Amino acid sequence: LEWQACAAQGKLANQDGNLIAFAAAPGSLHTGGSYGHLFNRCSGWTPTGVDSGTFPNAGYANDDIFYLETCLFSQICENGEEIFSLAAGQQWRCRFSQEKVYELQQILTTPVAPEPWGAPVCHFKPGRAG
Numbered sequence: 001l002e003w004q005a006c007a008a009q010g011k012l013a014n015q016d017g018n019l020i021a022f023a024a025a026p027g028s029l030h031t032g033g034s035y036g037h038l039f040n041r042c043s044g045w046t047p048t049g050v051d052s053g054t055f056p057n058a059g060y061a062n063d064d065i066f067y068l069e070t071c072l073f074s075q076i077c078e079n080g081e082e083i084f085s086l087a088a089g090q091q092w093r094c095r096f097s098q099e100k101v102y103e104l105q106q107i108l109t110t111p112v113a114p115e116p117w118g119a120p121v122c123h124f125k126p127g128r129a130g
Contacts, residue, residue: 004072005101008094019091026070027084075104 003012010018074080077094086092115121 001072004069005076005096008073008077008096018093018096020073020094021089021091022070022083022086023088024066025086025088025090026074027086028088029067029070072104076100 006012007015007020008018070083073083073094076097077083078097078100079095080100083092
């Protein structure tokens with residue numbers, strides 16, 4: 001998040017203002033397995049040791065990072081919704097909002113209410129999406 005906040009404000013070394021270009025169009029992201037990517041399954045490069053064998057495909061991969069970066073830019077920029085209409089390589093300027101960062105902080109740090117007794121439960125099954 002720190003790197004992205006710096007990029008959104010044009011504070012990265014050799015960055016031309018706060019212009020950002022996405023290698024892939026953020027609007028092309030799909031969580032249902034399109035483009036060979038299954039959400040919640042490592043399918044790109046991973047650092048050594050991520051797959052411990054206990055939970056195969058658990059962890060993160062470089063293609064998961066793009067989903068996260070896209071989501072974060074959409075949340076910390078006043079004009080975040082614009083990224084979903086950009087073409088690959090198109091330059092975009094974030095209107096960084098410290099207030100939106102605080103809103104995101106609240107979302108991420110608010111404890112999740114416990115499920116009511118008897119509510120349906122979804123369990124992660126290693127090696128399967130969802």
